[in-house]
Amino acid sequence: MVFLRVRIPSGPLKIARKKKDVPTGILFFLLGSSVMEQNHIFHGDGMILGMGNALVDLIFQLPSDDVLTQWQLQKGSMTLIDSKRAGLILQYFNRTKPELATGGSASNTITSIAALGGKCGFIGQIGRDDTYGNFYITDLEKHGITPYFQRTEAPTGMAITLMSPDTERTFATCLGAAAGLSGESLDPAVFARYRYFHIEGYMVQNYALMEKALSIAKAAGMVVSLDLASFNIVHENRDFLIKILPQVDIIFANEEEALAFTGQKDLEALIALSRSVAVAVVKLGARGSLIMYQDKLYHINADKVVKTDSNGAGDSYAAGFLYGLSRGLGVQECGEIASTVATEVVQVTGPKLTHEHWKNVLPRIREIENRKTAWPE
Secondary structure, eight states: OEEEEOOOOSSSOOEEOOTTTSOTTOOEEOSOOOOOSOGGGGSSOOOEEEEOOOEEEEEEEOSOSHHHHHTTOOTTOEEEOOHHHHHHHHHHTTTSOOEEEEEOHHHHHHHHHHHHTOOEEEEEEEESSOHHHHHHHHHHHHTTOEEEEEEESSOOEEEEEEEOTTSOEEEEEEOGGGGGOOGGGOOHHHHTTOSEEEEEGGGGGOHHHHHHHHHHHHHTTOEEEEEOOOHHHHHHTHHHHHHHGGGOSEEEEEHHHHHHHHSOOHHHHHHHHHTTSSEEEEEOGGGOEEEEETTEEEEEOOOOOOOSOOTTHHHHHHHHHHHHHHTTOOHHHHHHHHHHHHHHHTTSSSSSOOHHHHHHHHHHHHHHHTTOOOOOO
8 A cells, every 4th residue: 555644735735845854756745635524424324316318329339530530520529419410420331230338427426336236226317218228228237226316208319339459449429318318307215225426527518407416415424536537528627626525535547537527637636626526536547546434545556457449447447446345344455445446447348347357356355345444533
């Protein structure tokens, strides 16, 4: 375990380096502490409720990135498209059968938590009686997840997932029915059954829904986690994210998302995020991840593996972390489980592990669980 004790600034971030006393790369953060007094909410276990865009992933392998330029899609981003544009992209692949998977960031996370042994539910909206919608419900129920779906006349949404030769994924997303999910359809009685509430960052484009969901969750005393999801989503909705962040307890961001939100990198970005939430996580890819809780900074290592597909890595990380949290594990164990699951998923094609892969990874997860420690007071 690697952690440093730091002081978190309550005002503008000031960083000083003492050349004589401090090894290169060690920063001292000055001013007072604004640590949130919420450590009690991380003690004990409970069930996890997710909310997100219920999308079916259509996964295609790209021969090169040229088509991304042709379709005006920024590599590594998520771009919302209409049904006409989706049809044009699918026409390009008319001789290629895509790999299908239930998708959406929060859904991926919830499915992996269930595979780890967690008890979960998922809120979303799908088509009334279409093939993709029925496929979605069947898949969730197969994993033991309780679906809380609204159904509508619009078709179930799709995420056209374009895998570059270097394993980076780009999403062209047609929300379909998912776009119609509204705060009025949320049932406070459903929230009251769960202890944790996980939201994907893509939902921040629906301000009214997010505000309503957060209001219900906090009224129910839930621990709220948010995955920032995509750097372009952060850019486009930064002011709204700043507004809602005080209602969030745990935030997950990768390097690009953290930079887009804070204007800082790595450790500095983590410090900036941690001023507003109880737990901040910045994922650094092959370099592992950084977690800050109260005044402790944890560095979680990542195993060296051959990456096949980065799709679902962030979702899997959040799944491992939240599963550990729901089992009452400590910060270090939550981070190690998160890293283990994320490292495993980048070695397969698609955003989720197969049953066979879970059989291989679960014994390692159980070993980490057996080292159970408490969250620091």
